[in-house]
Amino acid sequence: MSRVMSAELAKHAGQRVTIAGWVHRRRQLKSVSFLVVRDRTGLAQVVVPGDAAGALTGEAAGVAAGVGAGDLPSEESVVRVTGTVAASEQAPGGHELVAPEIHVLARPATAPPFDLYRPVVGAALPTVLDHAPVALRHPLLRAGLEISAASAAGFRETLDRLGFTEIHTPKIVGSATESGANVFGLDYFGRPAYLAQSPQFYKQAMVGVFERVYEVGPVFRAEPHDTVRHLAQYTSLDAELGFVRDHRDVMAVLREAVAGMIESVRLRAPAALDLLGVVPPTVPAEIPAIHFTEAQRLTSSNEPDLSPAQERWLSEWAEREHGSEFLFVTGYPMSKRPFYTHPDPGRPGYTNGFDLLFRGMELVTGGQRLHRYEDYVRALAERGEGTAAYEGYLQAFRYGMPPHGGFALGLERWTARLTGAANVRQTTAFPRDLHRLSP
Amino acid sequence: MSRVMSAELAKHAGQRVTIAGWVHRRRQLKSVSFLVVRDRTGLAQVVVPGDAAGALTGEAAGVAAGVGAGDLPSEESVVRVTGTVAASEQAPGGHELVAPEIHVLARPATAPPFDLYRPVVGAALPTVLDHAPVALRHPLLRAGLEISAASAAGFRETLDRLGFTEIHTPKIVGSATESGANVFGLDYFGRPAYLAQSPQFYKQAMVGVFERVYEVGPVFRAEPHDTVRHLAQYTSLDAELGFVRDHRDVMAVLREAVAGMIESVRLRAPAALDLLGVVPPTVPAEIPAIHFTEAQRLTSSNEPDLSPAQERWLSEWAEREHGSEFLFVTGYPMSKRPFYTHPDPGRPGYTNGFDLLFRGMELVTGGQRLHRYEDYVRALAERGEGTAAYEGYLQAFRYGMPPHGGFALGLERWTARLTGAANVRQTTAFPRDLHRLSP
Numbered sequence: 001m002s003r004v005m006s007a008e009l010a011k012h013a014g015q016r017v018t019i020a021g022w023v024h025r026r027r028q029l030k031s032v033s034f035l036v037v038r039d040r041t042g043l044a045q046v047v048v049p050g051d052a053a054g055a056l057t058g059e060a061a062g063v064a065a066g067v068g069a070g071d072l073p074s075e076e077s078v079v080r081v082t083g084t085v086a087a088s089e090q091a092p093g094g095h096e097l098v099a100p101e102i103h104v105l106a107r108p109a110t111a112p113p114f115d116l117y118r119p120v121v122g123a124a125l126p127t128v129l130d131h132a133p134v135a136l137r138h139p140l141l142r143a144g145l146e147i148s149a150a151s152a153a154g155f156r157e158t159l160d161r162l163g164f165t166e167i168h169t170p171k172i173v174g175s176a177t178e179s180g181a182n183v184f185g186l187d188y189f190g191r192p193a194y195l196a197q198s199p200q201f202y203k204q205a206m207v208g209v210f211e212r213v214y215e216v217g218p219v220f221r222a223e224p225h226d227t228v229r230h231l232a233q234y235t236s237l238d239a240e241l242g243f244v245r246d247h248r249d250v251m252a253v254l255r256e257a258v259a260g261m262i263e264s265v266r267l268r269a270p271a272a273l274d275l276l277g278v279v280p281p282t283v284p285a286e287i288p289a290i291h292f293t294e295a296q297r298l299t300s301s302n303e304p305d306l307s308p309a310q311e312r313w314l315s316e317w318a319e320r321e322h323g324s325e326f327l328f329v330t331g332y333p334m335s336k337r338p339f340y341t342h343p344d345p346g347r348p349g350y351t352n353g354f355d356l357l358f359r360g361m362e363l364v365t366g367g368q369r370l371h372r373y374e375d376y377v378r379a380l381a382e383r384g385e386g387t388a389a390y391e392g393y394l395q396a397f398r399y400g401m402p403p404h405g406g407f408a409l410g411l412e413r414w415t416a417r418l419t420g421a422a423n424v425r426q427t428t429a430f431p432r433d434l435h436r437l438s439p
Numbered sequence: 440m441s442r443v444m445s446a447e448l449a450k451h452a453g454q455r456v457t458i459a460g461w462v463h464r465r466r467q468l469k470s471v472s473f474l475v476v477r478d479r480t481g482l483a484q485v486v487v488p489g490d491a492a493g494a495l496t497g498e499a500a501g502v503a504a505g506v507g508a509g510d511l512p513s514e515e516s517v518v519r520v521t522g523t524v525a526a527s528e529q530a531p532g533g534h535e536l537v538a539p540e541i542h543v544l545a546r547p548a549t550a551p552p553f554d555l556y557r558p559v560v561g562a563a564l565p566t567v568l569d570h571a572p573v574a575l576r577h578p579l580l581r582a583g584l585e586i587s588a589a590s591a592a593g594f595r596e597t598l599d600r601l602g603f604t605e606i607h608t609p610k611i612v613g614s615a616t617e618s619g620a621n622v623f624g625l626d627y628f629g630r631p632a633y634l635a636q637s638p639q640f641y642k643q644a645m646v647g648v649f650e651r652v653y654e655v656g657p658v659f660r661a662e663p664h665d666t667v668r669h670l671a672q673y674t675s676l677d678a679e680l681g682f683v684r685d686h687r688d689v690m691a692v693l694r695e696a697v698a699g700m701i702e703s704v705r706l707r708a709p710a711a712l713d714l715l716g717v718v719p720p721t722v723p724a725e726i727p728a729i730h731f732t733e734a735q736r737l738t739s740s741n742e743p744d745l746s747p748a749q750e751r752w753l754s755e756w757a758e759r760e761h762g763s764e765f766l767f768v769t770g771y772p773m774s775k776r777p778f779y780t781h782p783d784p785g786r787p788g789y790t791n792g793f794d795l796l797f798r799g800m801e802l803v804t805g806g807q808r809l810h811r812y813e814d815y816v817r818a819l820a821e822r823g824e825g826t827a828a829y830e831g832y833l834q835a836f837r838y839g840m841p842p843h844g845g846f847a848l849g850l851e852r853w854t855a856r857l858t859g860a861a862n863v864r865q866t867t868a869f870p871r872d873l874h875r876l877s878p
Contacts, residue, residue, distance in 0.1 A: 003682065020682050022647075022839060040602060040650040076839035108839040109812040133644035133835035142648055149605040156592075163479060166588040168674045168850070170869045171610070171657050172623075172634075174876040184611075186625035186634070188671075189661065189873055195611075195625070202869060205572040205878070208461075209581055211479040217656060218610050222628065232627075235607045243442065243459050373548040392878030396572035400461055400515035400547040411607070430609045430641060434628055437613040439644070439831030 003080075006037065006044035009095040012085045019044050019097065020080040020105075022137070025117035026072050033072055035102070036092070036117065037081060038137075042271070045091040046081050047098045048072060056102050075116065076134070078106040112137075125423060132430055132439055143272035144427045147265050148415040150272075152216055154264025155237050155409075158257050164239065165210040169202035171195060171218065175389045182222045184232075195220035198408060203240040204340070204369060205396035207404045214239040216411075224434060228423040229361070229413060232432040237414075240406030247342070247352040247368040250405035251289065251328055254356060254364060257409075258326070259283040265418070276419050281325040281359075288318055289328035292350065304333045312360040330354040332367075339379045342368035342405070352405070359417050366407025373397040442519075445476065445483035448534040451524045458483050458536065459519040459544075461576070464556035465511050472511055474541070475531070475556065476520060477576075481710070484527065484535040485520050487511060495541050514555065515573070517545040551576075564862060571869050571878050582711035583866045586704050587854040589711075591655055593703025594676050594848075597696050603678065604649040608641035610634060610657065614828045621661045623671075634659035637847060642679040643779070643808060644835035646843045653678040655850075663873060667862040668800070668852060671871040676853075679845030685781070686791040686807040689844035690728070690767055693795060693803060696848075697765070698722040704857070715858050720764040720798075727757055728767035731789065743772045751799040769793040771806075778818045781807035781844070791844070798856050805846025812836040 004017040021039035035046040056072075073079055083097030090096075113131045114123040116138045121128065128135040136142055156166065176183040176194045184195040199215050206213040219236040239257065244250055262280045265273065273280065296302065298317060299310045306314070306329065318327035331350040334343060344350045353367030370376055376394055380387055387394055415427035425431040430439060443456040460478035474485040495511075512518055522536030529535075552570045553562040555577045560567060567574040575581055595605065615622040615633045623634040638654050645652040658675040678696065683689055701719045704712065712719065735741065737756060738749045745753070745768065757766035770789040773782060783789040792806030809815055815833055819826055826833055854866035864870040869878060 020841070040604075078839045078841045105841055106811055106839050109837045112838055131834065133647060133831075134838040136645075136648045137838075145606070145648070146604065148607075152605060153595075153599065156595075160592065165479075165585065166591060167584070167868060168587075168657070170672060170871055172659070172672055172871055172876065184625050184627065186623050188623065188876055189663070191876065193876055206575075206868065208572060209575045209584070218607070220611070224628070233609060233611055372545055392572075395570065395878055398548045399551055399573040399576075400517045400545050402459070402517045402544055429606060429645065432609050432611055437611065437627060437630065437632055439834060 005041040006039045007041035007093065009044055009085050009093055009097075013087060013095060014085060016082065016084050017097075018080060018082045021078070023073050023075050023077045023079055026075060028072060035072060035079070035081070035100075037079060038139075043092040045088065045096040046083060046100050046102070047096055048100060048102070056104065073102070073104050073107060074111070076108040076112055076137075077104055079104055114138075125425060129425060129431060129436065130439070136429060139275055141426070143269075143275045144415055144419050144421060145429060146269045146272040147276075147278075147419060148411055148427060150265045150268035151261040151414060151418070152235070152237065152411060153268060154261040155257055156214070156216065157264060158260025159212070159214045159239060159253075161260075162212065162253065162256065164212040164214045164241070165206075167199075167203065167206050167210070167213045167215050168217065169196070169199040169206075169215060171220070174392075182224070184220050184222045197221055198236060199238050200338075200340070200408075201393040203238055203406060204401075204404065205393070207240050207242040207406075208396050208399065208401055211243065211402075212239075212241040226434050228425075229416075230433070231412060231424060231428060232434070234413070234424075234428070235411040237409040237411055238406065239408075240404060242402040242404040244368060244403050244405050246403070247330065247354055247366070247405055250366055250368065250407060251287070251330075251354060251356075254366060254407050254409075255283060255287050258356075258364075261414070278419050280418065283326060284322070284324045287326045287328055287356070288322040288324050289330055289354075290314075292329055292331045292333065295329050305336045306355075306362075308361070311357050311362055315357050315360040318357070325359055327357045328354050329357065337367065339383050339385075340369045340376070342370050342403075356407075358414075361413070361417060363414060363417060364407050364409045366405065368403065368405035371397065371401045371403050444480040445478045446480035446532065448483055448524050448532055448536075452526060452534060453524060455521065455523050456536075457519060457521045460517070462512050462514050462516045462518055465514060467511060474511060474518070474520070474539075476518060477578075482531040484530040485522060485539050485541070486535055486537045487539060487541070495543065512541070512543050512546060513550070515547040515551055515576075516543055518543055553577075564864060568864060568870060568875065569878070575868060578714055580865070582708075582714045583854055583858050583860060584868060585708045585711040586715075586717075586858060587850055587866060589704045589707035590700040590853060590857070591674070591676065591850060592707060593700040594696055595653070595655065596703060597699025598651070598653045598678060598692075600699075601651065601692060601695065603651040603653045603680070604645075606638075606642065606645050606649070606652045606654050607656065608635070608638040608645075608654060610659070613831070621663070623659050623661045636660055637675060638677050639777075639779070639847075640832040642677055642845060643840075643843065644832070646679050646681040647835050647838065647840055650682065650841075651678075651680040665873050667864075668855075669872070670851060670863060670867060671873070673852070673863075673867070674850040676848040676850055677845065678847075679843060681841040681843040683807060683842050683844050685842070686769065686793055686805070686844055689805055689807065689846060690726070690769075690793060690795075693805060693846050693848075694722060694726050697795075697803075700853070717858050719857065722765060723761070723763045726765045726767055726795070727761040727763050728769050728793075729753075731768055731770045731772065734768050744775045745794075745801075747800070750796050750801055754796050754799040757796070764798055766796045767793050768796065776806065778822050778824075779808045779815070781809050781842075795846075797853075800852070800856060802853060802856060803846050803848045805844065807842065807844035810836065810840045810842050 021037040024038035025036040033048040083100035088096040356364035460476040463477035464475040472487040522539035527535040781791045795803035
């Protein structure tokens with residue numbers, strides 16, 4: 001008998017069907033017992049009459065301590081259950097399986113470190129992370145990753161519609177040019193090499209080929225700080241586009257991408273949103289934007305960058321003044337932006353670089369880039385660097401590049417902000433940080 | 440005036456429009472000159488009357504050697520051209536721009552290493568790879584990457600439809616367990632770590648969370664051989680699914696994925712297929728499958744693995760006997776498969792592992808995996824290994840895992856086979872190998 005998903009039981013009322021999944025919860029009462037079976041679509045209740053033993057088949061091997069052969073399989077056992085679909089007000093989805101035959105496909109060797117069936121996660125973050133392969137089965141933790149997957153799908157879908165092409169670029173690079181610090185070194189066939197901190201140089205070069213490109217892939221930062229928002233590896237959603245007037249065209253595409261991500265989450269992961277109680281934000285048709293100097297004025301600051309506290313204040317201000325959970329800050333000072341940032345032609349010392357703040361935190365960094373070879377040579381010279389280490393990068397600009405710009409958004413950080421997770425590790429399947437290299 | 444793409448000129452016949460792109464080719468005759476402008480949708484011809492100088496505006500700076508200010512911009516200059524759309528039998532797409540105003544956005548500092556406008560790539564592969572940022576602008580090289588992008592989109596689209604969830608897994612791992620050899624080592628905050636050779640362990644663990652998962656991401660092999668089909672980094676299309684009967688359910692999903700990739704290429708990259716003269720293969724409703732022992736018999740071999748020559752012979756046989764460019768070989772011997780491979784319960788010494796051959800080469804490796812904790816402990820012991828190095832991996836199996844299996848397909852190799860490229864480096868934007876670490 002082919003398998004029916006738990007979410008589809010209502011369609012099969014009165015029929016005999018087979019479901020399969022994990023025992024999410026087992027409740028043995030005197031006269032009747034219940035198994036709640038979890039599959040990828042949700043939960044299904046199975047009603048087992050008093051004498052459970054008669055309903056059981058399947059492997060006797062691998063019986064865990066404390067579970068007798070005649071007992072119902074324990075939590076996280078993998079089962080296939082054939083039963084008759086009956087309406088039930090108490091059951092999840094309004095239907096349950098009665099008169100079941102239960103076949104055990106696999107029994108756990110160990111009980112989970114915390115109960116997966118409880119409505120909240122009953123363990124601290126380190127326990128969760130140490131036991132990720134089983135902990136992520138908890139519906140709340142799983143929901144975050146579903147939202148993450150739906151977000152990435154929406155990002156790609158939106159950019160595909162806008163004429164972008166997906167690229168895959170090297171993660172092993174020959175020089176640690178982009179920032180110098182916080183880079184992982186490796187032995188590349190006896191030569192020193194580094195893990196790429198971003199696809200920045202490659203996505204710019206590929207604007208010369210496809211005009212509009214994006215990449216969804218890992219980036220690596222040897223981040224020596226242990227914070228709630230930094231990881232040693234994260235998934236970067238990168239885009240870059242040519243033939244822009246200036247950074248405003250980039251911001252318009254970013255607005256579309258973020259709106260598309262949210263729309264995709266609504267469409268693809270509504271149950272996950274419900275479970276987490278998340279109401280996705282509305283993206284204004286035009287996201288409010290203020291210049292960096294205005295942000296300084298509003299926060300009474302003279303610093304050349306915004307602190308986390310200022311970002312929080314500005315987000316609240318945007319919500320209050322513009323009813324927007326998103327805020328662009330444009331025109332960051334040259335001194336705080338990488339050498340490839342395009343200066344603001346009308347305002348010396350400032351750039352066409354921007355950040356997008358979302359719910360109190362910087363979510364995206366982007367801007368217009370330099371596009372003329374001679375401007376790169378000059379910009380490097382001004383920072384006291386020659387072009388030697390950048391030859392591969394500068395090649396694209398030797399051969400004619402249009403005005404262009406782009407942005408990068410960290411998927412895990414996005415998901416954390418969207419779901420209200422306090423720590424970016426909660427929305428990462430197997431995080432890597434200063435202390436964590438497994439599982 | 441907002442920009443029109445070259446492929447849309449016919450829609451604007453008689454109108455004055457603006458296009459933008461690179462000078463693909465410049466032909467200066469006595470009484471008239473032609474500029475062919477390349478944008479992301481194709482080529483557009485611009486007719487420039489005798490006195491070109493009058494048509495030119497834009498930056499005088501950065502003029503390359505040999506190009507006088509009054510001359511038409513040289514190849515790979517970036518231009519914006521406003522002109523009137525006129526029908527023309529000689530022009531690409533049947534229309535051209537007349538009475539142009541040409542604005543130069545950027546001029547190249549150097550001429551390309553070979554002519555990008557010639558119908559074939561006029562340079563040897565090392566030259567192409569050394570100059571990838573400009574070489575990939577050649578329509579033939581670009582076309583391969585377009586087909587690659589369309590293939591990856593089709594892979595995801597098909598698996599999304601089949602209820603799979605996208606995952607992102609660590610590329611930095613704590614132990615070099617999967618194969619031991621050919622692994623890149625790195626310094627992880629003072630501890631030894633390794634680049635992941637595949638997401639194998641993580642995708643299996645995530646079957647416990649989502650049942651059906653896929654990942655499109657980089658994998659790393661410190662491949663010491665210099666061959667036409669190996670890279671040190673490639674893009675792996677990985678899938679894994681639970682609740683299978685055996686490997687045949689995995690093969691059925693793989694068949695759908697490959698058919699979806701081909702359909703996506705047809706829909707998203709028809710111009711690239713035309714340009715390369717590629718006719719995508721038909722995927723049979725059921726791909727023919729033979730057992731490994733039958734493959735041995737057909738090729739008169741006793742070896743425990745198939746050589747490249749045998750793979751070619753078997754592919755030709757499948758084409759001849761079954762009219763299929765695809766062939767499954769199932770039941771590879773235990774000795775040639777990783778320890779997590781599920782044995783064939785009916786045939787000692789053989790596995791539920793398979794390869795998919797496509798046009799003479801192994802394209803995909805897959806199979807059913809072990810799913811019981813105690814089977815993993817036994818399998819490791821049989822290979823003389825303990826479980827210590829595998830604790831993170833084995834965790835998933837401690838907590839109940841369904842019968843499952845999966846497969847992995849190399850995107851660059853797939854694209855090379857599909858387009859008839861002799862070397863996998865031709866379908867990789869910036870390949871990494873024993874000798875190459877830049878650009």
